[in-house]
Amino acid sequence: MKVLPKxxxxxxxxDNVIFGFDQGDLKVLLVKRLEEPHLGEWGLPGDFVQPQENLTDAPVRVLSELTGLSEVYLEQVSSFGDxxxxxxxxxxxxxxxxxxNLTNTRFRRHIKQDVTKWVNIRDLRPLPFDHTQIVLTCIERLKLHVRRKPIGFELLPPKFTLSELQSLYEAVLNRxxxxxxxxxxIMGMKILVDVAEYQEGVAHRPAKLYQFDKEKYEEFQSEGFVFEI
Amino acid sequence: MKVLPKxxxxxxxxDNVIFGFDQGDLKVLLVKRLEEPHLGEWGLPGDFVQPQENLTDAPVRVLSELTGLSEVYLEQVSSFGDxxxxxxxxxxxxxxxxxxNLTNTRFRRHIKQDVTKWVNIRDLRPLPFDHTQIVLTCIERLKLHVRRKPIGFELLPPKFTLSELQSLYEAVLNRxxxxxxxxxxIMGMKILVDVAEYQEGVAHRPAKLYQFDKEKYEEFQSEGFVFEI
DNA sequence: TCAAAAGTGTTCTTATTACACCCATGG
DNA sequence: CCATGGGTGTAATAAGAACACTTTTGA
Known part of the structure; x- marks a missing residue:
């Protein structure tokens, strides 16, 4: 093929729809735009894919620059190109x-409060470009994924209670x-380990803490087990 | 934002993975490349998105040019950008x-036999670029979709037998x-209509023919019904 | 009359739903 | 001692899996 310059x-x-879970609410991280167009408005974090950068590396870099986090769960959803x-x-x-997991201390130290904010997915106001459509598409995709893959845990601290987990599912699935x-x-899947610790400082019976056991999940998965909620 | 020309x-x-179903086999349509790179090899049909063309219009155009068909079921799957x-x-x-539906007469008249071929998905040989990965990703996505949306019918003639439908699902799901x-x-869903016709010229008891009733499906769907196989 | 695929029900097992009370803690 | 959420089991219903024989046709 001749290279056609046109x-x-x-x-x-x-563009990266970053989900966080806080006090029973599913939230999305927005950044204040520091450039035209839409200077000063709140939009999705994103960047140009660099000329020498593989596509899949770009969202990892965007996320790392913004949050200080690496090894984060990332999923490609869709392309938009009007x-x-x-x-x-x-x-x-x-x-x-x-x-x-927005309680992560590395994240909390790195994130710049004045140019970022968390918005409850129920309170989304119109975003610049086609970012509203992008967020809605990602929410729909997350609803599908969260029922078939053990990814909900990514939104929680390493140790969590069963009520927190349930509340997370209720927020994502909206029911x-x-x-x-x-x-x-959940317990029937045998992919949670009871870490023999309890909540502290709560004005009710303290809940047991659990951890997701990734090794066990992968072992079961290789035997044909399918995560499903 | 300054426009950064780089x-x-x-x-x-x-790139378009076009699925067809023929005699119990799920197949993919390949085209002979008429340009470098990979001149003469079999690859996926595709084209550049034109400067004044919306992204979603491009696969429709590619499909229409190649097959003569419009109003075809199309689904975006994933982006590849190493x-x-x-x-x-x-x-x-x-x-x-x-x-x-590869028995469609418009399609059969339009398609150019010498530069296209159908390949059984079990017989795929390595394809140029990353087209093998693209095909495999699309097959996986189709396996998911076909169980949750009434799209299998798109691969069959308008009137089909239940055995043909079952054979289609077996080919897609590979079991x-x-x-x-x-x-x-299937019959419990009440989305098929018995057209009171039968197979002809078969050396066994002729099967009843059915049609997918899209209106009924959409009516049921709006009442909360979810297609699932 | 044979070969080939069409068509049809029941039983068993497993998964899903609905539902209410006692427990442990902090204030 | 009160308010708050934690923790637990059973029964009823629905969905899924397994399974074999008769029917209709063309050759």
């Missing part, structure tokens, strides 16, 4: 979502779950 | 799959299904 005129960006979606030229964006049935199902 | 140097393509995936420069591709349980499940 085609090599597009830019590629990634001709007029960006005023500077032809820009295709590839949307990813990631799941982080109530029955406490006893939920516990039966 | 970023507007990428090209965007779409730095070195294309020798001519930075090319990001967005993969789609589509489902067509045997129980005839009685399959029929119970």
């Amino acid at each position: 085609y090599f005129t597009a830019a590629i960006t990634v 001709v007029d979606r960006h005023p500077s030229g032809r820009v295709i964006t590839i949307a990813y979502y990631s799941l982080i 109530d779950l029955d406490k006893r049935n939920f516990r039966k199902k | 970023y507007f140097t990428a090209a965007i393509t779409v 730095v070195d995936r294309h020798p001519s420069g930075r090319v990001i591709t967005i993969a789609y799959y589509s489902l067509i 045997d299904l129980d005839k009685r349980n399959f029929r119970k499940k």
Whole structure:
């Protein structure tokens, strides 16, 4: 093929829908735009894919620069490429979502409070570009994934209570779950370990703490087990 | 934002994994490459996204040019963008799959036999670029979708037998299904209409023909029904 | 009359749902 | 001693899996 220069005129960006879970609410991390267009508005964190950067490395870099975190759960969701979606030229964006535990101290020290904010997914206001559509698409994808892969734990601290886990699922799936049935199902999978510790400083019976046992999950998975909630 | 020209140097393509179902086998349509690189090899149909073309219009155009078909089921699957995936420069591709009924006469008249071929997904040989990975990703995605959305019908003629439908599911899911349980499940959904016609010219008891009733499906769906096999 | 695929029900097992009370703690 | 959420089991219902024989046709 002759290289047709007219085609090599597009830019590629990634946009990252970063989910966090806080006090029963599923939230998305927005950043204040420091550049035109939409200077000063709140939008999704993202960046141009660099000329010498593989596509899948771009969201990892964006996330690391913004949050200080590495080894984060990341999933490609969809590409958006209407001709007029960006005023500077032809820009295709590839949307990813990631799941982080926002109690992580490394994250809490790194994040810049004045240019970022967490927004409850129920309180989303219109975002610049097609970012609203991107967020909604990522929420839908997360709803599917969270039921079939053990990724909910990524949103929680390493040690968590069963009620926290249930509340997370309720926030993501946007419906109530029955406490006893939920516990039966989760505990029946045998992928949580009871770390023999308890909540402290709560004005009620303290809950047991559990950890997700990734090794066990992978062992069961290789035997044909499928995570499902 | 200043326009940084260094970023507007990428090209965007779409690649289309076109699935067809023939005699119990799930197949993918390959085209002979008429240009370098990989001139003469069999690869996925695809093209550059045109400068004034929305991303989602590109796979529709590719499909229409190749097959003569419009109104085809199309689904975006994933983007692929390793730095070195294309020798001519930075090319990001967005993969789609589509489902067509290859007995369609419009298609059969339009398709060019000498530059296209159907390959059974079990007989795939290595493809140029990252096309093998793209096909495998699309097959996995189709396996998920076909169980939760009534899209299998897109691969069959408008009127089909229950055995053809079952054989299609067996090919896509790559496992045997129980005839009685399959029929119970499908018929229980009440989204097929018995057109009171029968197979002809077969050396066995002729099977009833059915049609997918899209209106009924959408009605049930709006009442909360979820297709699931 | 044979070969080939169509068509059809029941039983057993497993998963899902619905549901209410006592427990441990801090204030 | 009160308020708060933690923790637990059983029964009823629904869904899924396993399984074999008769029917209709063309050759």
